[in-house]
Amino acid sequence: MDVIVIGGGHNGLTAANYLAMGGLKVCVLEQRHIVGGAAVSEEFHPGFRNSVASFLVSLLRNEVIEELRLSEYGYSATVVETGFYPDSNGDYLLLNGDDLHDRREIARFSNSDFDNLNDFHTVVDKVGAVLSEQWLREPPRLHGGGVSDLLDAVKLGLDIRKLDAEARWRFLQFFLGPPDTIIERWFDSEKVKAMIAASITPGNYASLQQPGASLAMLHHAVGEVAGEKGAWGIVPGGMGTITQAMAKSALDKGVDIRINASVEKIIVESGMVKGVRLLGGEELFAPIVAANTDPNRTFLKLVGKEHLPDAFARDIEGFRQESASLRINLALSGLPDFACLPGTELAEHHRSSMMMVESKDHIEQAYASAKLGIPANPPIIEALIPSTMDDSLTDEPDTHVMSLLCKYMPYELADGEHWDDAKPRVFEQIMDHVQTMVPNIREIVVGHQCLSPLDLERMFGMTRGDICHGKLEPDQLFSARPHPDAAQYSTPVKGLYLCGSGAHPGGGVTGAPGRNAAKKILRSL
Incomplete structure (x- = not known):
């Protein structure tokens, strides 16, 4: 074995593909029962499937799509043409890219902002x-x-x-x-x-x-x-279609993919990587390890500070990881009936990318609340009903799934409250807010999945539930992501490379860190 890739998310699978294309023998280790990381499609309620975490595609590099021939393995994407911005006061913006329509729509609020x-x-x-x-x-x-x-x-x-x-x-x-x-x-x-x-x-x-x-x-x-x-x-079949296509492409190149294989430790001797140890004690050896895990987990948990320069370890401890995100998947018996655009017949706004935000002050208040350890109430909500564009997500006709990404949900709660205790209350608060815009929402919800920041950490291994593997801020980007001594994918541990979103260019379903890391590894041989 030439390379072990830790983590079968989209970047790990991307790296594995390029490494195999370069002639290396590669093994991907995924802790869950399914590859994909946060780009995964699963049944969350009987008869209802959805993209469990990430739910929109845009940033996936064309180079990755073309070079890995993902379209031949089932990948395709459908543009979401419309943006919908409802609020609890019964007002909204609906923008669909048609200049005449959008000018008229924005003119309800400003005569100049369409041009602006x-x-x-x-x-x-x-x-x-x-x-x-x-x-x-x-x-x-x-x-x-x-x-x-x-x-x-x-x-x-x-x-x-x-x-x-x-x-x-x-x-x-x-x-x-x-x-x-x-x-x-x-x-x-x-x-x-x-x-x-x-x-x-x-x-x-x-x-x-x-x-x-x-x-x-x-x-x-x-x-x-x-x-x-x-x-x-959206991707038909959900975001898992992307990573399943990547996995099929990798398997065709001879990559060994192991699921239910959780890495407990990266084995380091005399400053050089030797392999990994799995939960249960099995050891696998390779001269190169590419970690798709975030910087905190990679260096502080899997490697250990004892194998790192003191200054580097202190800096990684200070690398800021938290996105204050909570994900909800709703199983619906019918379409939401929005107060601002009444009706349960399929309409343009149902097929849109939605952002439920009241005002700039709403965002500031939500942030201030989260900084105190209090989940924003109401939160900022990004939403989508992908089943309006992809009927493969539900078994029964006229049923739907709805994705909610709820913002300003802190990882650490005030007064030491545990997320497992707080989650039912926070879910009800979120639903109360959604109901101000969608009066029938409680009538049509037949099941749900709610993933707190702690759940995201547990399920996907993302430290503090950070969906970007590190904040996207100036001092944590480019040559400083995640550290000047690890920003070119190689690290202070010889043979250990970063291939995940904690490396340049950062978060999102891009494939860029995986591609870049693989090319760096191949150049180093």
């Missing part, structure tokens, strides 16, 4: 394109870099220089300024401000006043679905 939104998206697209160019590049070294690192830094500088003067200025604002300043600069109406502000929240645990928090907005704006830039989409 187009101008804003133009700048975001320009700045996002520069970021996207870096995603498949190894970030330059901050410590002891050579000529290649200098050239990489020059490439980044040249990419930024290609931007016009205003875009360069906005680039700096996104990196260094707080989201609130950007939002107030661009928009007039509170409704549109809330819509834009909410876009920083998925996978991000930050205030609108926090410098650099806008980077999460850019990170999620560089995607593409079916050739449509900036689009988000």
